[in-house]
Amino acid sequence: MQKVFLKNNDYWAKKLNIEGLKENQSITILKKRYVLKKGILRSKESFSKNQSKTKETFGYKWKQRRSYESEKMRDFVKKWLIEKYLAGNLKLLDKWLPERAAILDAGCGSGFSSLLLFGEKINNVEYLGVDISEAVDTAVVRFREKQIKGEFLQADLSDLPFSKPTFDLIFSEGVLHHTDNPEGSFKSLSKLIKRGGRFLFYVYRKKSPIREFADDYIRDYLRNFNDDDAWKKLMPITKLGKALGDLKATINIPEAIPYLGIPSGKTDVQRLFYWHIFKVFYRENFSIQEMNHINFDWYRPLNCFRFSTTEVRNWCRKNKFSIERLHEEEAGISVVAQKRS
Numbered sequence: 001m002q003k004v005f006l007k008n009n010d011y012w013a014k015k016l017n018i019e020g021l022k023e024n025q026s027i028t029i030l031k032k033r034y035v036l037k038k039g040i041l042r043s044k045e046s047f048s049k050n051q052s053k054t055k056e057t058f059g060y061k062w063k064q065r066r067s068y069e070s071e072k073m074r075d076f077v078k079k080w081l082i083e084k085y086l087a088g089n090l091k092l093l094d095k096w097l098p099e100r101a102a103i104l105d106a107g108c109g110s111g112f113s114s115l116l117l118f119g120e121k122i123n124n125v126e127y128l129g130v131d132i133s134e135a136v137d138t139a140v141v142r143f144r145e146k147q148i149k150g151e152f153l154q155a156d157l158s159d160l161p162f163s164k165p166t167f168d169l170i171f172s173e174g175v176l177h178h179t180d181n182p183e184g185s186f187k188s189l190s191k192l193i194k195r196g197g198r199f200l201f202y203v204y205r206k207k208s209p210i211r212e213f214a215d216d217y218i219r220d221y222l223r224n225f226n227d228d229d230a231w232k233k234l235m236p237i238t239k240l241g242k243a244l245g246d247l248k249a250t251i252n253i254p255e256a257i258p259y260l261g262i263p264s265g266k267t268d269v270q271r272l273f274y275w276h277i278f279k280v281f282y283r284e285n286f287s288i289q290e291m292n293h294i295n296f297d298w299y300r301p302l303n304c305f306r307f308s309t310t311e312v313r314n315w316c317r318k319n320k321f322s323i324e325r326l327h328e329e330e331a332g333i334s335v336v337a338q339k340r341s
Contacts, residue, residue, distance in 0.1 A: 011126040012151040016041065016161055029161040040136055043155035050302040051132065051156065053223070054178050057300045059133035060227040062110035067293035072285050078116040081173070084327040084334035085117065085200055096198055097121050101168040105129040106157045106189055107175025111139040114171060115146060122148050132156050158185040165194040172201040174332070177305045183315055190319040193339045199321060202334045206306040207275065208261030214278035219299050230300055231292065237299075238292040241280030244270035275330055309333055 013019050018041060021027055026035045026044065033044040047055060068074075086092050097103065097118065105114045108129030114122065127150040129139055136152040143150050155161070157172070158179055170189050179185040182203065193199055206212065218237070222230045249269045256264040262276050270282050281294040298304070309326065312333050316323050321337035328334075 010151075012128045012153070015166075030163055032159065032161060034155075034161070038137060038140075040140070040152050040154055042153075043159075045156070045159065047132070047156060048180050051180055053302045055133045056227065057133075058109060058131065058135050058178075061293070061296060061300070062112070062133070062135035062138045064231075064289075064293060065110075065138070067289045068112060070287070070290065073290050074116060076283065076286075077113070081113060081117045084202070084329070085325070085336055087325065087327075093118065093121055096169055097125050098168075099124050101125045102166060102194075103127045104167045104170045104189075104192065106170050106172040107131055107178070108139055108152070109133075109135045111142050111150070113173040115142065115148065117171075117173075120148065122150060127151070128153060130155055130157055130160065158188040160188075160192065162192050164192075165197070166192050168194055168197045170197075170199050170201075172199075174202050174204075176201060177203045177307070178301050178303045180303060182305050182307070183311075186315050187319055190321070190339070195339055195341055197339050198324075199337045199339070200335070201337075202332050203312065204304070204306040205328065205330065205332045206308055207330070210260060211276055211278055212306070215299070215304075218278065219302065219304060222299055223302060227300070231296055234292055234295050234299060235288070237278070237280055238288060238295050241270065241274070241282040241291060241295070242288065244273055244280060245282030245284065307333065 010019060016029060018027060018036070021036045023036055023039075026033055028034075034041050035044055036042075082088060082090065103122070103125045105111070105127065108114060108131050111129055114127075114129070129136060129150055130153045131139070132155065134154065136154050139152055153160070157175065158181070170193055172189065176182045176185050186201070190199065207215070222233060225233060247269060250266055251269055251272060252266050253262060253264050256262065260276065270280070273280050274282070279295060279298050281291050283291065309328055312326070312335060313323065316335065316337045320340045322340055323335060323337050325336040326333065
């Protein structure tokens with residue numbers, strides 16, 4: 001049997017001065033309490049009700065590995081990440097990830113996105129993955145399986161144990177909108193980026209008014225169920241999305257309805273539902289579990305803010321970033337921004 005291992009990497013343990021900390025021992029860093037459990041430093045601070053639910057949701061979601069680890073799911077997400085952050089130019093990673101660069105994966109989950117986008121290049125940098133949830137435990141396993149080195153921290157990304165610019169690059173893929181205060185979280189992370197460093201992030205974009213209402217209605221309905229039941233409650237929506245997609249039917253909208261955000265022209269019926277009524281994800285070669293995973297990711301977190309490009313540009317301007325790339329889709333806004341000072 002091939003030996004699988006997680007390469008030892010104590011860079012961040014040294015930075016945080018916790019090398020001698022033993023299992024279940026606590027430590028105070030910048031007036032915040034942490035405890036070492038299963039080899040991972042974890043915050044002992046309390047969270048808001050919404051953030052506590054976020055913590056539970058993503059710990060649960062990333063444990064459902066069968067719902068996101070198929071080759072077709074990984075290929076789909078990898079192509080999406082490469083397009084929105086790199087515009088297809090993989091050589092940019094060599095520029096952004098020089099040898100021994102300090103990298104923060106802010107809201108790493110199970111490491112899914114960073115492993116897809118950065119891959120084995122992570123072995124050449126000092127990678128720290130932070131997540132509010134126990135998804136960090138899943139990340140450790142996945143990194144070990146892929147023989148990629150990394151260290152992990154369980155904490156709120158807006159309240160990390162660093163007091164000065166520390167990172168050459170921060171990657172926050174689809175996370176800021178799940179915090180209590182997305183702009184505040186952006187500002188907190190911005191302070192930790194070195195001059196000339198980069199912030200790569202993705203946030204949800206505001207949708208059509210009917211979909212905004214329906215999505216929040218469904219999200220609020222699910223709040224009273226546990227994660228297993230919420231997963232099941234979403235399955236009828238997922239099956240509807242599949243039924244609509246399998247129709248392969250189109251409709252011609254004769255005239256735009258601007259106050260509902262609906263454009264004129266020929267469109268797929270499933271996409272009409274998806275963009276303008278409520279989220280019913282569909283992809284022909286995905287399984288029902290994989291599609292439900294994506295719907296769950298959208299509907300389950302109580303914190304799920306949406307933004308305009310103007311708002312995102314203002315975040316960058318106020319925190320002294322120059323935008324190198326802003327990729328806007330109907331789903332969200334991806335940004336590569338460089339810190340000026």
